[in-house]
Amino acid sequence: MDRRKFLKASGILLSGTACAPGLPLLTGCSSTRADRERTLSKYKWGMVINLEKCRPDCDACMVACRKENNVAFHGDKRWDVHWIRKVNVREKDSPDTAGKPVPLLCNHCEDPPCAQVCPVQATYKRDDGIVIVDHHRCIGCRYCVIACPYNARYFNYKENPDWPNKEYPKRSHGVAESCNFCAHLLDQGKKPACVEACDKINAKALCHGDLNDPDSEVSKLISSNPVKRLREDLGTEPKVYYIGL
């Protein structure tokens, strides 16, 4: 073997050994990841809120949400965080009328503005359509709070003093957050806490389910009732539908 051939062969051998550890990245992992995505993309979670059934003085959903998700409540509206809140909507011309209570929560848009503006991809849309925040990545820039047209996102200006549900993490000071349809409960096959609470008091105003499945309760409600979504003109395609808005 002459010198030139020897150098060539050793070069090939060396580059081969250098690249070998990277091979599993190309082959093994990618296929499993695709499988995982497929299991989530089966679903498209959505919610229907029947305002005719929603009780004006009831706050069961809000209380249940706080308890389940450790949502910060300081008693001061500058710092309070709401994943679901009730707003009293009145006619513009007659402000003295009783008004209609409307529960507002993250609309889990099909085209979420909050995820688009996030500079670190901390906010993203999961394959089942849930818009969720990876609080490990959030840098607290608050772009998403500004971008959300529904004011559904809140910033943790202070550490949450309470920790009612120890199984679920709370958020530390300096991250943005919003409703995530209780994704940890959905993954276990349960319903979100607010829906559970609403069913418990027998109001049944909130209904949560799979929009992909035509036989699910939400799909039936949407097809059999005149439903509205908030600010449809923005083109964000919300997945929270209102009956009687």
Add this chain to the structure above:
Amino acid sequence: MSIKGVWATHRNAIIVTVSTLVILFPIVYSAASSILIQTPTPFLELPDEKYQECVKDKEYMRFHHMDLLKEIREEFVRYGNRGDVSLGSCRGCHTSRQRFCDRCHNSVSLSLDCFGCHYYPEPDTAS
């Protein structure tokens, strides 16, 4: 022979010796200090006798537990796959955070921010 004479005759040798000493000093210093000054390895409280095996072997966990935790986190947060292992399941065996996690991280001056959000209780000291 005067100093000037030595400098004139051995200039190159002096420059090479001094610069070699300067360049090698940090290496020699750190090597010597690691041999001479014995830092005690932090004593970690091992779990109860009945728990013999961790999720991975001891050596892997010692050096790569953070990689494992990150992997699990990515899997759960991004893809909704809750595996058998989680930060919460660590506390099944390693009951005390102060005597397990904190003891090692404190000795190497690493501050953890896991527990600002994730619950890791201290065992009841009275019992």
